[in-house]
Amino acid sequence: MSAAASPLLPKEDAREAALFFVVCALCFLAALSGLVARSAYAAADAWTSDVSGEITIRVRGDDAALANAVEITKATPGIATARPITRDEAEELLRPWLGAGGVPVSLPLPRLIAAEAAPAADAPDLLRRLAAALKSAKLDTIVDDHLVWSGDVRKSIDLAGLVALIAVGLLGATGLAVIAFATHATLLARRDIVEILHLSGAQDGYIAGLFERRFLMLGVQAGALGALLAFGAAAFILYLLRQSVAQIWLLPELSLSLADGLILGMAPLVAGAASMIAARVTVMRSLSDMV
Amino acid sequence: MREQGLAADSPVLRLDRAGVSFGPDSDVLADVSLSLSPGSLTFLTGPSGAGKSTLLKLAYLGLRPTAGRVSLFGVDTTHLRRRDLAPLRRRIGVVFQEFRLLDHLTAYENVALPLRVLGGQEKAYRQDVIELLTWVGLGDRLDARPATLSGGEKQRVAIARAVVVKPDLILADEPTGNVDEEMGERLFRLFRELNKRLRTTILIATHDLALVRKSKADVLRLADGMVVRVPHAAEPKSPPQ
Ligand SMILES: Nc1ncnc2c1ncn2[C@@H]1O[C@H](COP(=O)(O)OP(=O)(O)OP(=O)(O)O)[C@@H](O)[C@H]1O
Ligand SMILES: [Mg+2]
Numbered sequence: 176m177s178a179a180a181s182p183l184l185p186k187e188d189a190r191e192a193a194l195f196f197v198v199c200a201l202c203f204l205a206a207l208s209g210l211v212a213r214s215a216y217a218a219a220d221a222w223t224s225d226v227s228g229e230i231t232i233r234v235r236g237d238d239a240a241l242a243n244a245v246e247i248t249k250a251t252p253g254i255a256t257a258r259p260i261t262r263d264e265a266e267e268l269l270r271p272w273l274g275a276g277g278v279p280v281s282l283p284l285p286r287l288i289a290a291e292a293a294p295a296a297d298a299p300d301l302l303r304r305l306a307a308a309l310k311s312a313k314l315d316t317i318v319d320d321h322l323v324w325s326g327d328v329r330k331s332i333d334l335a336g337l338v339a340l341i342a343v344g345l346l347g348a349t350g351l352a353v354i355a356f357a358t359h360a361t362l363l364a365r366r367d368i369v370e371i372l373h374l375s376g377a378q379d380g381y382i383a384g385l386f387e388r389r390f391l392m393l394g395v396q397a398g399a400l401g402a403l404l405a406f407g408a409a410a411f412i413l414y415l416l417r418q419s420v421a422q423i424w425l426l427p428e429l430s431l432s433l434a435d436g437l438i439l440g441m442a443p444l445v446a447g448a449a450s451m452i453a454a455r456v457t458v459m460r461s462l463s464d465m466v
Numbered sequence: 467m468r469e470q471g472l473a474a475d476s477p478v479l480r481l482d483r484a485g486v487s488f489g490p491d492s493d494v495l496a497d498v499s500l501s502l503s504p505g506s507l508t509f510l511t512g513p514s515g516a517g518k519s520t521l522l523k524l525a526y527l528g529l530r531p532t533a534g535r536v537s538l539f540g541v542d543t544t545h546l547r548r549r550d551l552a553p554l555r556r557r558i559g560v561v562f563q564e565f566r567l568l569d570h571l572t573a574y575e576n577v578a579l580p581l582r583v584l585g586g587q588e589k590a591y592r593q594d595v596i597e598l599l600t601w602v603g604l605g606d607r608l609d610a611r612p613a614t615l616s617g618g619e620k621q622r623v624a625i626a627r628a629v630v631v632k633p634d635l636i637l638a639d640e641p642t643g644n645v646d647e648e649m650g651e652r653l654f655r656l657f658r659e660l661n662k663r664l665r666t667t668i669l670i671a672t673h674d675l676a677l678v679r680k681s682k683a684d685v686l687r688l689a690d691g692m693v694v695r696v697p698h699a700a701e702p703k704s705p706p707q
Contacts, residue, residue, distance in 0.1 A: 180575055180582070181572070181575055183571075183579075183582070371568060372583060374527075374528060374555060374560060375579065375580040376552045376555035377552065377583045378549060465548075466529060466530050466548075466551070
């Protein structure tokens with residue numbers, strides 16, 4: 176006599192393997208979308224908060240013009256600080272493009288002013304006033320509008336985040352539908368079990384419990400594997416980015432954080448809970464058709 | 467299991483002008499009234515297709531009548547909620563004509579199934595299940611799966627499963643249809659014992675007229691969608707088919 180009793184609901188290897196694959200893939204995609212959205216937000220945050228207060232002014236002309244421009248900029252309300260950028264600093268900024276050899280002395284570099292807006296400044300208005308003040312002093316200058324530009328970055332990142340959220344939502348809904356479908360298939364295939372339990376006086380909850388436990392386990396395991404694969408994929412992408420483009424684009428904050436751990440840790444829990452609920456609802460509804 | 471708070475002599479099973487039809491003009495059961503008193507043993511006979519299995523299905527709450535009423539243990543089931551039917555089902559043991567064993571469970575596990583549903587512990591019931599299977603001659607086939615059992619062996623597993631919870635009502639559909647005469651008598655003796663010792667009410671649908679005649683039990687005859695009670699001396703030797 177075998178010691179452990181066979182499960183009332185037998186394992187169905189073919190169907191469950193297919194289902195496992197689908198749930199795992201959905202979790203992988205959802206977790207990856209989550210990670211991408213999260214790091215896009217973080218990158219944009221770091222990026223924009225780095226540059227958002229910064230205004231760069233290019234001055235064409237001699238040192239006197241530069242000094243004059245600095246004075247005018249400092250005097251503009253809404254500007255916190257302003258100082259000329261030295262040739263050394265400018266060369267440092269250009270190094271990624273021109274290499275470590277340095278900039279040929281003969282190459283004229285534009286004269287630059289680095290200014291910072293006061294925290295509460297209204298960006299477009301400040302830039303307009305600053306440009307007008309410089310122009311009325313007959314200075315040939317171009318004001319770089321990081322402020323406006325960083326607002327645009329924010330907007331696009333917000334949009335990307337929204338798209339990622341919608342993707343996660345759709346993947347979740349697809350997962351629920353797939354589990355419900357699979358539960359239904361199992362239910363139909365093993366109607367004999369359901370009927371004999373029902374006729375033996377089992378309450379609906381008892382029968383639903385068999386399916387719930389089965390699909391909870393499947394969801395948790397598939398979710399865990401999907402999250403693990405998403406982690407691997409994200410780490411690989413980060414590695415590639417670091418290798419190639421990171422220095423050039425100065426991408427900040429490209430690392431896995433606590434929030435990412437949370438996203439990854441949630442995947443199996445959410446997948447398990449969703450599977451369990453989908454199975455329960457499907458079984459209870461189908462049982463309610465029986466006498 | 468015996469929660470008979472109701473009048474001790476109210477019928478265990480009672481059909482009141484019950485009718486079952488599966489389509490517009492196909493009444494399988496037209497107008498069936500019958501009453502089984504506690505501790506009775508009754509045969510249900512009738513030609514093939516007369517509706518014996520359908521009548522049993524009404525009795526084990528596998529089907530709602532399209533007309534009339536079904537009462538079990540003194541409770542009218544007509545307006546009961548689904549979840550209140552389950553406790554009634556637990557007091558009924560059914561031997562299905564087509565056995566309905568679960569093919570992924572062993573003979574032992576199939577018999578133990580209703581005990582598992584009732585939340586029993588294997589330690590507590592294990593010996594009973596083995597004894598019961600030994601009684602029906604399958605003591606050496608405990609671990610066999612239904613696919614490896616003969617028709618008669620499956621039937622005996624099905625009977626063991628129906629009686630293992632010591633139900634108050636046993637409904638058996640052709641329980642001796644697949645076994646030889648000797649085994650048939652042995653199985654009937656099992657029902658008889660339960661009937662005598664535990665006062666289990668038993669209804670057996672059967673074609674086995676030899677068994678019916680020998681048993682001297684009450685006989686209900688089903689024909690044309692109606693049931694007639696047959697005095698056992700009058701059961702015809704070769705019924706019109
Ligand atoms: N679910 C169903 N749908 C339609 N017709 C059914 C259904 N179940 C039974 N019938 C019909 O009801 C009639 C009685 O069937 P039932 O199985 O009750 O007969 P029976 O007396 O048990 O026959 P047998 O002695 O051969 O077992 C048959 O004509 C059958 O075709
Ligand atoms: Mg029948």
